[in-house]
Amino acid sequence: MEKALKRLRKIGKKVLYALLTAVIIIILPFILIIRIIEKLINRDILKFDSKKERGPIGSFIINNWLGETYKAQNNRVFVYFLMPALGTFLLFVGLPFIQGIYFSMTDWTGLNDPQFIGLENYVTIFKDYAFGYSFFRTALYSIMNIVVINIVAFSLALLVTQKLKLKNIYRAGFFLPNLIGGLVLGYIWQFIYNRALVQFGGMFDPSILVSGDTALIGLIIVVTWQYAGYIMMIYIAAIQNIPQDLVEASKIDGANAWQRLRTITLPLVAQAFTVAMFLTLVTSFKQFDTVTSLTQGGPATQLPLWIGSIYQKTLMPIVQSTDLVAINIYDEAFVNRNMGIGQAKAILFFIVLLFVALIQVYYNKRKEVEL
Amino acid sequence: MKKLLLLVVATVLVFTLAGCKPEEKTLVIFQNKVEIDDVLRDYAEAWGLENDVIVDVKTCGGDTCAYGTQILAEFQADEQPDIFVIEGMGGFLDYEDKILDLTGETWTSNTDLEFIVEGVTYGFPVAVEGWGMAYNVDILDDAGVDPDDLTSQAAYLAAFEDIQDYYDTDTAMAEYAVVSMAAASGMTWVTGLHSFNGYLSAGLGYSDSTVIDKLNNGQVDTDRLATYVDWVELLFTWGDDDILLTGTYDDQVGKFADGEAAFLHQGNWTDSSYADSDFEMGYAPHAVMLTGNDSIFIGAPSFYVINKDSDSIDDAKLFLDDLAATSEGHDYMVNKAHMVPAFNSVTLTPSTPLSAAVMEWNQSGKAYAWWQNDMPSGFGMDTLGPIYELYAKGVKGDAAGLTKTEFIAQLTAEIEDLG
Numbered sequence: 001m002e003k004a005l006k007r008l009r010k011i012g013k014k015v016l017y018a019l020l021t022a023v024i025i026i027i028l029p030f031i032l033i034i035r036i037i038e039k040l041i042n043r044d045i046l047k048f049d050s051k052k053e054r055g056p057i058g059s060f061i062i063n064n065w066l067g068e069t070y071k072a073q074n075n076r077v078f079v080y081f082l083m084p085a086l087g088t089f090l091l092f093v094g095l096p097f098i099q100g101i102y103f104s105m106t107d108w109t110g111l112n113d114p115q116f117i118g119l120e121n122y123v124t125i126f127k128d129y130a131f132g133y134s135f136f137r138t139a140l141y142s143i144m145n146i147v148v149i150n151i152v153a154f155s156l157a158l159l160v161t162q163k164l165k166l167k168n169i170y171r172a173g174f175f176l177p178n179l180i181g182g183l184v185l186g187y188i189w190q191f192i193y194n195r196a197l198v199q200f201g202g203m204f205d206p207s208i209l210v211s212g213d214t215a216l217i218g219l220i221i222v223v224t225w226q227y228a229g230y231i232m233m234i235y236i237a238a239i240q241n242i243p244q245d246l247v248e249a250s251k252i253d254g255a256n257a258w259q260r261l262r263t264i265t266l267p268l269v270a271q272a273f274t275v276a277m278f279l280t281l282v283t284s285f286k287q288f289d290t291v292t293s294l295t296q297g298g299p300a301t302q303l304p305l306w307i308g309s310i311y312q313k314t315l316m317p318i319v320q321s322t323d324l325v326a327i328n329i330y331d332e333a334f335v336n337r338n339m340g341i342g343q344a345k346a347i348l349f350f351i352v353l354l355f356v357a358l359i360q361v362y363y364n365k366r367k368e369v370e371l
Numbered sequence: 372m373k374k375l376l377l378l379v380v381a382t383v384l385v386f387t388l389a390g391c392k393p394e395e396k397t398l399v400i401f402q403n404k405v406e407i408d409d410v411l412r413d414y415a416e417a418w419g420l421e422n423d424v425i426v427d428v429k430t431c432g433g434d435t436c437a438y439g440t441q442i443l444a445e446f447q448a449d450e451q452p453d454i455f456v457i458e459g460m461g462g463f464l465d466y467e468d469k470i471l472d473l474t475g476e477t478w479t480s481n482t483d484l485e486f487i488v489e490g491v492t493y494g495f496p497v498a499v500e501g502w503g504m505a506y507n508v509d510i511l512d513d514a515g516v517d518p519d520d521l522t523s524q525a526a527y528l529a530a531f532e533d534i535q536d537y538y539d540t541d542t543a544m545a546e547y548a549v550v551s552m553a554a555a556s557g558m559t560w561v562t563g564l565h566s567f568n569g570y571l572s573a574g575l576g577y578s579d580s581t582v583i584d585k586l587n588n589g590q591v592d593t594d595r596l597a598t599y600v601d602w603v604e605l606l607f608t609w610g611d612d613d614i615l616l617t618g619t620y621d622d623q624v625g626k627f628a629d630g631e632a633a634f635l636h637q638g639n640w641t642d643s644s645y646a647d648s649d650f651e652m653g654y655a656p657h658a659v660m661l662t663g664n665d666s667i668f669i670g671a672p673s674f675y676v677i678n679k680d681s682d683s684i685d686d687a688k689l690f691l692d693d694l695a696a697t698s699e700g701h702d703y704m705v706n707k708a709h710m711v712p713a714f715n716s717v718t719l720t721p722s723t724p725l726s727a728a729v730m731e732w733n734q735s736g737k738a739y740a741w742w743q744n745d746m747p748s749g750f751g752m753d754t755l756g757p758i759y760e761l762y763a764k765g766v767k768g769d770a771a772g773l774t775k776t777e778f779i780a781q782l783t784a785e786i787e788d789l790g
Binding site: 109110111112194198206207209210211212295296297298299300301302315317318319320331334335336337 | 437439440443446447465466468469555556557612613616617748749753756757758760761764769771773780781784785
């Protein structure tokens with residue numbers, strides 16, 4: 001009996017979710033359409049509400065939203081038509097996000113009944129030296145990665161927009177690594193670093209993945225190899241959009257290649273820079289798959305003194321040197337089973353990333369030139 | 372208009388309910404041993420035909436699938452398996468609310484290795500596993516080392532030197548390794564769990580939990596730790612550089628399987644890699660204490676448990692019963708899956724070399740316990756493992772690595788943090 005009840009409850013929950021989704025996504029617009037048809041048949045679309053005195057705010061709301069004025073009906077229709085998109089967005093993005101904020105304030109482990117514990121998780125993560133170090137390494141990695149990828153991608157884009165034979169083949173070739181999944185790529189490059197390059201000796205022996213700082217550089221090389229081709233495509237599109245008359249005019253005026261690049265190409269592709277920088281920024285901060293397979297977060301290293309002193313450590317603990325924030329969050333949530341703390345870290349990460357991205361877009365936007 | 376609305380709602384309802392049609396009698400097993408996936412599937416299918424149950428075996432494990440993560444996801448997605456696997460105390464505490472009491476099942480009388488907490492039986496031992504220093508008999512013979520002598524750190528040191536001298540006689544063996552051991556990230560289970568278990572159990576009785584209890588209370592047995600660290604230093608010093616610092620599981624085991632390493636720091640689960648190996652092998656004890664090491668580490672790594680909320684509890688119980696009691700079950704465990712069964716009722720012996728060696732050590736009663744899974748989850752692999760990795764670097768002369776004193780200090784600090 002108890003089992004049957006349980007099963008019923010389980011099914012009931014699923015039906016409820018399905019109904020809710022159906023109502024928001026399918027039925028509301030449906031009702032709306034029927035109502036519009038109804039109005040059309042009755043020809044009362046232009047019926048106006050009797051104008052009573054309700055004060056400025058009251059009449060504003062009535063006239064614009066609630067009443068039967070032309071404008072209010074129009075506005076309401078807009079809202080109805082917004083429903084499918086807005087409903088889907090709220091159900092699949094908005095609701096989970098709010099749920100996430102709630103879970104970050106509980107002691108959820110994934111299996112227990114979550115208890116509300118306020119901001120305790122946030123206090124815990126501010127005391128977590130490994131997370132602090134993760135943030136530092138991620139920032140370091142991201143800065144280097146953004147610079148390297150954009151320089152490489154822009155250079156490649158300049159190269160393949162010149163008059164070259166086979167330039168389409170070059171474009172395809174540079175783009176190709178982007179089609180390989182990050183995990184596979186990590187394993188391939190792990191083999192290259194650990195087994196192939198080591199044979200050359202010198203700086204490659206022992207493998208560059210053995211030491212923390214060189215492992216970070218190794219990671220940047222792999223990600224650049226993978227991602228530069230994609231960013232290159234964005235730059236190619238922008239470079240091709242530069243009006244040729246400007247270039248010709250500058251040639252007639254005697255500008256050399258460097259002057260043309262600096263005064264014409266760069267300002268006119270600034271828009272592409274905004275997009276490319278944003279994409280590289282976000283992907284570098286969220287880097288996960290390639291690291292997982294290439295270094296598994298390692299190699300281990302001792303916490304640097306200056307970070308240790310912030311956390312008032314006397315004996316510097318051991319940390320993982322390519323343990324980027326995304327990996328740290330994953331481990332916290334799924335390996336250590338602290339879903340609550342992991343979620344709190346994710347929220348903090350989201351806020352930081354949001355601010356960094358906003359600042360980046362703001363500064364990049366100012367450099368853009370409108371023709 | 373109202374009729375139209377009704378129609379729409381009705382249609383939606385019909386579609387939703389159609390998705391919840393009554394299920395057939397099924398048994399879902401979610402397990403973590405990739406290497407036995409095929410044979411378990413075959414066995415389960417045959418068993419299912421006989422008992423009129425559809426058995427669905429799901430496997431997640433090895434390098435590519437994190438079992439702990441996946442099982443959590445299954446539970447959260449309401450795709451709860453009927454039988455799943457826990458690995459010792461850590462797993463039990465995570466899933467305590469979900470695990471069925473199995474006290475009094477018939478198979479419990481045939482084994483000593485079932486998973487018991489406070490007198491209540493919860494887990495069915497999947498297999499017995501063990502590790503020690505696996506050795507290549509050919510190399511040891513040629514180098515003049517008798518494996519029976521390997522009970523002290525001094526004996527190991529002498530043996531390592533003899534083997535290196537033997538390698539030096541022929542340039543063809545220049546790339547040979549004395550010890551094949553891996554300590555890089557991704558292999559921290561070898562160091563942080565298997566090696567460290569020596570500190571927790573060597574020289575103690577099988578159920579003596581004093582050291583692990585102290586560890587969980589944040590206390591360190593300083594002398595014991597110091598002797599243990601001497602052993603780690605010995606292993607790292609004679610370990611192959613590349614494998615120690617960057618090796619993967621395949622590198623580590625491959626070196627031994629190719630006959631290019633005298634010793635391997637791994638357990639009998641590596642048996643599946645020796646299909647092409649043409650040398651004899653056996654196990655010698657870890658020399659965790661200075662002298663008198665006479666046992667290898669043997670235990671049951673994982674247990675089948677039954678989901679308390681399962682709809683097919685009776686079938687699940689029957690499945691486990693038959694596995695332990697029927698000759699088909701024995702045949703599957705020993706001959707197909709090449710496991711060392713935990714049940715006295717089994718008379719078959721495994722054909723694979725290291726499993727046979729483990730069974731021999733086990734039958735002669737020379738076993739040290741497994742306590743590594745009783746440490747807090749993540750402590751061995753994520754906290755201790757990286758410390759070993761840095762010490763390995765230090766032993767191999769990397770300036771960024773740890774010295775022996777620092778290594779001991781780090782281990783001590785981390786253990787004391789548990790208090």
